[in-house]
Every structure is written in structure tokens, then in C-alpha cells.
Amino acid sequence: SSTMSLSEAEVQSARGAWEKIYVDAEDNGTAVLVRMFTEHPGTKSYFTHFKGMDSAEEMKQSDQVRGHGKKVFSAINDMVQHLDNSEAFLGIVTPLGKKHATQLKIDPKNFRIICDIILQLMEEKFGGDCKASFEKVTNEICTHLNNIYKEEGW
Numbered sequence: 001s002s003t004m005s006l007s008e009a010e011v012q013s014a015r016g017a018w019e020k021i022y023v024d025a026e027d028n029g030t031a032v033l034v035r036m037f038t039e040h041p042g043t044k045s046y047f048t049h050f051k052g053m054d055s056a057e058e059m060k061q062s063d064q065v066r067g068h069g070k071k072v073f074s075a076i077n078d079m080v081q082h083l084d085n086s087e088a089f090l091g092i093v094t095p096l097g098k099k100h101a102t103q104l105k106i107d108p109k110n111f112r113i114i115c116d117i118i119l120q121l122m123e124e125k126f127g128g129d130c131k132a133s134f135e136k137v138t139n140e141i142c143t144h145l146n147n148i149y150k151e152e153g154w
Contacts, residue, residue, distance in 0.1 A: 004086045006136055011083045017133040018080045020126050021118070022073060029069025032117045034059045040113055046106055072114065079141060093141065097148030108149045111142050 006014065021028050034056050037044045044050050049064050059065045075096060082088035100106040115138035123131035 004083060004089065004140060006083055006140065008084065010133075010136055013133040014083065014137045015080055017122060017126070017130045018077070018137070020130060021122055022077055022080075025073040025077070026066055026070045028121060029071075029073035030060060030066045031069075032114060032121060033065055033069045033072070035117050035121075036110075036114055037065075039117075040110075043110055043113065046104065046110075076118075076141070080137065083137065083140075090144065093144045094148055097145045098152060100145075101149045101152040101154060108146055108154060111145050115142055 037050060037053075037059060038056050044053075047064075047068070050059065050062070053059050053062060053065075075092070078092045079089055082092060101108070119131050119135060119138060122134055
């Protein structure tokens with residue numbers, strides 16, 4: 001099993017950075033999705049109920065977009081809580097990756113897109129140090145998700 005490549009100090013600073021954005025999980029999660037759907041319109045095709053929404057304003061108001069934004073942030077929050085325990089971390093990432101690969105058939109490059117937008121938002125709101133502290137975590141998440149996809153034959 002691959003272990004996490006983060007030191008204890010990195011885990012602590014990543015958690016501190018994440019807490020800042022997670023305080024407003026629904027609003028920030030929504031902002032991340034709206035930006036993804038706006039800048040990468042192809043990603044909307046995976047969400048049948050978002051397809052018809054064209055304006056960012058409409059998306060921001062949507063209960064479904066807000067609900068999914070919160071869900072994404074909750075999942076990342078679970079991962080962040082287990083950065084120092086690779087077994088628990090993989091216990092969260094693995095079923096999530098499998099579901100997105102096999103049932104939802106989401107292209108794995110979308111995970112990188114969403115992580116990059118989270119980093120962008122962190123930098124805009126809290127500065128470069130905050131972003132830098134969390135960058136390793138997003139790499140870790142994306143690496144593990146990509147490995148799961150490979151196992152599932154992508």
C-alpha cells in the first residue's frame with residue numbers, strides 16, 4: 001500500500017489552510033463548482049440537472065449545485081482529517097474513486113480541474129501561503145484517484 005508523502009508539519013499546515021475555506025463549505029463549494037462549469041463547460045454534461053443552466057448566477061442559486069458543492073467539500077474534509085492515516089484516507093478515497101470511475105464514468109482529469117480551482121480560490125481569499133500549504137494534499141488526492149481509475153481499467 002502506498003503511504004502518504006506528507007510530513008506531520010505539512011499535515012498540520014494543510015489542515016489549517018483547509019479549515020479557512022471549509023468554514024463556509026456550502027458557499028465555497030458552490031463557488032468552486034460554478035467556476036468549473038463556467039470555465040470548463042464540458043464538465044456540466046456529467047450532471048443532467050445542471051445541463052440547462054448557462055448563467056453563473058443561475059448555478060449559484062441552484063439547490064442541486066449548492067448541494068453537490070457541499071458534498072464535494074465534505075468528502076475532501078473527510079480526507080483532510082485522515083491525512084496522517086493512509087489506511088483511513090484510502091478507505092475514503094477508494095470507494096469515491098470507484099464510484100466515479102465505474103458508475104458515473106467521470107473523466108479523471110476533472111479531479112485535477114476541481115483541485116486546481118480550490119487552490120485558486122484559496123489563493124484569492126487567503127493568499128499564496130494558504131494555497132502552498134494545501135497543494136501537496138490535492139496532489140495526493142489526485143494521485144490516489146488516478147491509481148484507482150487505473151485499477152478499474154481506465
